[in-house]
Amino acid sequence: MSSGTRFAAPSITIDHALDGSATRTLAEDALDGLTQPLKQLAPKHFYDSRGAALFDEICELPEYYPTRTERAILEQEADRIIASSGAGELVELGSGSATKTRLLLDAMSRAGLLARYVPVDVHEASVRASAEQLVSEYPGLAVHGLIGDFERHLDRLPPPGARRLVAFLGGTVGNFRPGSRRRFLRTIVALLRPADRLLLGTDLVKDRATLIAAYDDAAGVTAEFNRNMLRVLNRELGADFDPDCFEHLALYDERNDWIEMRLRARKPQTVRLPGIDLTIEFAQGEDLLTEISAKLTRARLEADLSAAGLALTDWYTDERGWFALSLARTIR
Numbered sequence: 001m002s003s004g005t006r007f008a009a010p011s012i013t014i015d016h017a018l019d020g021s022a023t024r025t026l027a028e029d030a031l032d033g034l035t036q037p038l039k040q041l042a043p044k045h046f047y048d049s050r051g052a053a054l055f056d057e058i059c060e061l062p063e064y065y066p067t068r069t070e071r072a073i074l075e076q077e078a079d080r081i082i083a084s085s086g087a088g089e090l091v092e093l094g095s096g097s098a099t100k101t102r103l104l105l106d107a108m109s110r111a112g113l114l115a116r117y118v119p120v121d122v123h124e125a126s127v128r129a130s131a132e133q134l135v136s137e138y139p140g141l142a143v144h145g146l147i148g149d150f151e152r153h154l155d156r157l158p159p160p161g162a163r164r165l166v167a168f169l170g171g172t173v174g175n176f177r178p179g180s181r182r183r184f185l186r187t188i189v190a191l192l193r194p195a196d197r198l199l200l201g202t203d204l205v206k207d208r209a210t211l212i213a214a215y216d217d218a219a220g221v222t223a224e225f226n227r228n229m230l231r232v233l234n235r236e237l238g239a240d241f242d243p244d245c246f247e248h249l250a251l252y253d254e255r256n257d258w259i260e261m262r263l264r265a266r267k268p269q270t271v272r273l274p275g276i277d278l279t280i281e282f283a284q285g286e287d288l289l290t291e292i293s294a295k296l297t298r299a300r301l302e303a304d305l306s307a308a309g310l311a312l313t314d315w316y317t318d319e320r321g322w323f324a325l326s327l328a329r330t331i332r
């Protein structure tokens with residue numbers, strides 16, 4: 001049994017941390033990113049409803065190995081992860097449709113520990129849909145959703161009701177540059193009690209061809225996903241981007257071991273964003289950086305964890321060594 005309070009009856013609670021600020025956050029990020037020498041936007045703005053649907057398509061593509069590899073590790077190791085963590089409460093950052101979540105919830109249920117699931121995501125519809133489905137599947141499960149940005153709103157999480165496992169899956173931690181990655185891990189440390197654990201999904205360093213193909217698929221789904229960010233700006237900020245005037249690129253930076261997704265202007269153009277009172281110029285061939293996705297080694301991850309006040313306790317990977325799940329505890 002868990003060391004904390006067990007929730008006896010199924011229930012759904014939804015808290016809002018955005019308070020109508022989603023468009024404001026986009027506006028602030030766009031104003032900052034589009035006025036830098038290398039124009040850039042944060043990858044979290046990919047995920048409106050169409051972007052989320054496109055990403056679901058990407059996860060099914062033959063070239064895109066991370067999702068199915070991580071899932072295979074979870075299928076094999078979920079019981080050991082839960083046995084090691086002793087967790088009865090799962091907090092998932094960037095939960096989306098919670099498709100991989102059930103593997104951990106099933107393991108918690110088998111161990112007699114399952115009490116509560118706390119999904120954190122900016123999209124209320126996804127959180128509500130998964131919450132309603134999960135409480136129907138798991139007797140006695142409580143779901144406490146937080147509609148918010150996991151970079152800004154983790155202080156709004158409900159108090160823990162059992163030993164916690166905070167899951168940050170999908171390799172999303174690779175979207176942070178090294179300094180930002182360590183700062184973000186420190187915000188998670190602030191949430192953890194000594195018995196709690198962090199479960200982190202990380203994409204590992206591998207050959208260039210495999211990486212490029214994963215971010216530039218033959219069917220062009222990732223290209224459409226990338227250009228969809230311009231449509232988000234058009235809708236939310238009144239911008240007049242023509243997505244067809246930008247070419248999708250996936251580049252591998254060997255020095256930093258990360259993939260960069262970019263949109264390259266096919267011709268000179270002027271873009272107006274009345275929502276932030278901004279007009280910008282693109283030269284032909286000028287890039288807009290939309291994502292970095294860092295690929296890590298175990299040694300590099302352990303260094304990041306240590307700098308954030310965490311220690312690696314368990315390491316799980318696939319037979320090719322392409323992806324890893326790791327458990328970490330606080331150093332106190």
